[in-house]
Amino acid sequence: AAMAEGPQLKRKRQEEEEAAAGAGPHGGAAADISPFPLAELRLRKVLRESARDKAVFLHGEVTTASGEGRDAVIILEKTPFQEEKVLELLKKHTKLELQMHNDIYSTYHLYPPPELSEIKATVVFPATQKHLQKYLRQEVFLVRESWQDYRDITLPFIQQQALSLQWVYNILEKKAEAERIIHENPDPCNGFVLLPDFKWNQNQVRLLLLAL
Amino acid sequence: AAMAEGPQLKRKRQEEEEAAAGAGPHGGAAADISPFPLAELRLRKVLRESARDKAVFLHGEVTTASGEGRDAVIILEKTPFQEEKVLELLKKHTKLELQMHNDIYSTYHLYPPPELSEIKATVVFPATQKHLQKYLRQEVFLVRESWQDYRDITLPFIQQQALSLQWVYNILEKKAEAERIIHENPDPCNGFVLLPDFKWNQNQVRLLLLAL
Numbered sequence: 001a002a003m004a005e006g007p008q009l010k011r012k013r014q015e016e017e018e019a020a021a022g023a024g025p026h027g028g029a030a031a032d033i034s035p036f037p038l039a040e041l042r043l044r045k046v047l048r049e050s051a052r053d054k055a056v057f058l059h060g061e062v063t064t065a066s067g068e069g070r071d072a073v074i075i076l077e078k079t080p081f082q083e084e085k086v087l088e089l090l091k092k093h094t095k096l097e098l099q100m101h102n103d104i105y106s107t108y109h110l111y112p113p114p115e116l117s118e119i120k121a122t123v124v125f126p127a128t129q130k131h132l133q134k135y136l137r138q139e140v141f142l143v144r145e146s147w148q149d150y151r152d153i154t155l156p157f158i159q160q161q162a163l164s165l166q167w168v169y170n171i172l173e174k175k176a177e178a179e180r181i182i183h184e185n186p187d188p189c190n191g192f193v194l195l196p197d198f199k200w201n202q203n204q205v206r207l208l209l210l211a212l
Numbered sequence: 213a214a215m216a217e218g219p220q221l222k223r224k225r226q227e228e229e230e231a232a233a234g235a236g237p238h239g240g241a242a243a244d245i246s247p248f249p250l251a252e253l254r255l256r257k258v259l260r261e262s263a264r265d266k267a268v269f270l271h272g273e274v275t276t277a278s279g280e281g282r283d284a285v286i287i288l289e290k291t292p293f294q295e296e297k298v299l300e301l302l303k304k305h306t307k308l309e310l311q312m313h314n315d316i317y318s319t320y321h322l323y324p325p326p327e328l329s330e331i332k333a334t335v336v337f338p339a340t341q342k343h344l345q346k347y348l349r350q351e352v353f354l355v356r357e358s359w360q361d362y363r364d365i366t367l368p369f370i371q372q373q374a375l376s377l378q379w380v381y382n383i384l385e386k387k388a389e390a391e392r393i394i395h396e397n398p399d400p401c402n403g404f405v406l407l408p409d410f411k412w413n414q415n416q417v418r419l420l421l422l423a424l
Contacts, residue, residue, distance in 0.1 A: 035310055036318060039303045051292035054266045058298065078290040080263035091251045094326040098247055102388035103379040106248060108333040114306040117329035121320040167315040176314035
């Protein structure tokens with residue numbers, strides 16, 4: 001990722017990004033819940049895919065009312081099987097195709113009805129260059145880092161790359177996800193808010209919580 | 213797993229298993245390709261599930277023509293997204309449900325038509341106790357093993373637990389998967405047969421090959 005951006009340029013870009021998101025600091029476009037126009041998306045690039053996780057990260061573009069193209073990140077992930085629906089899946093498939101058979105082993109392709117084949121779609125819109133960068137397949141390196149390296153190189157880079165925290169203010173100010181709050185401690189000093197994490201698929205037994 | 217089985221009992225059980233599979237040594241039930249009666253399966257137990265891999269391993273039972281219950285292992289695994297079908301998926305979904313929205317982030321449940329939501333089903337039928345054991349969730353241990361330990365403890369256990377190699381003879385004798393063979397070297401000494409592995413989903417670019 002490019003690190004050669006001056007502080008002035010950085011501030012300018014942040015302002016642009018906030019304007020693009022339709023939100024000044026603590027503003028929040030949380031009230032606007034018109035569904036994202038998925039069918040009108042133009043696919044620009046597959047940022048990353050994971051055959052093991054059955055997930056794909058897409059860079060797409062949508063034309064706004066003003067005729068302008070805006071970037072979006074779409075993450076598609078197949079959902080885990082739900083134990084209580086497995087039997088239904090075996091009985092209600094629309095088609096079963098034999099792929100191969102050998103001795104006691106055989107493989108099939110099974111085509112389930114829509115209600116049994118949910119996909120989780122996560123949309124980031126409008127997406128900034130930082131979002132596109134975040135979801136792009138990255139090479140991984142192992143680095144030995146002194147605390148000076150952390151202070152002088154890593155920390156400034158992290159701060160420069162930080163994404164907007166608007167979504168956190170939306171939760172704290174009850175402008176978004178208010179109905180998802182599980183517990184709230186209103187103490188002015190040690191207070192916190194607890195709610196299910198974004199990444200949790202609402203079907204798994206294991207619950208991911210986010211404490212703010 | 214129980215290791216206290218005597219050699220006589222072991223041979224007897226192997227014969228039973230081979231009879232159950234409808235195959236003596238080198239016999240092979242490969243010609244019988246009537247589809248497995250998936251809709252008639254009674255679910256006995258979920259052997260294992262992996263939320264990350266989107267896979268589930270089932271122990272089921274099917275009643276044969278003679279009225280007898282027979283064990284089966286069914287492995288269901290959602291298939292990876294195919295790049296060339298992703299755009300179709302975004303346009304042809306049957307339903308799109310908003311789950312949450314906060315700032316520029318939102319999540320949806322998307323319900324694709326059957327032809328775009330393939331599941332790979334692997335069937336082991338009839339399954340032996342060894343198959344049920346193989347797919348059951350196992351605790352994992354890290355063990356320091358000397359070569360004596362390997363020879364005296366591990367190797368006898370592996371040999372005792374070995375599954376039937378009937379499927380290998382079926383391939384070598386062209387009784388099954390003959391149409392899947394990619395390359396064959398008929399040399400009587402160094403000859404081999406190359407074909408796509410069972411675990412390969414036929415859509416991925418990475419090809420798993422099996423050399424016999």
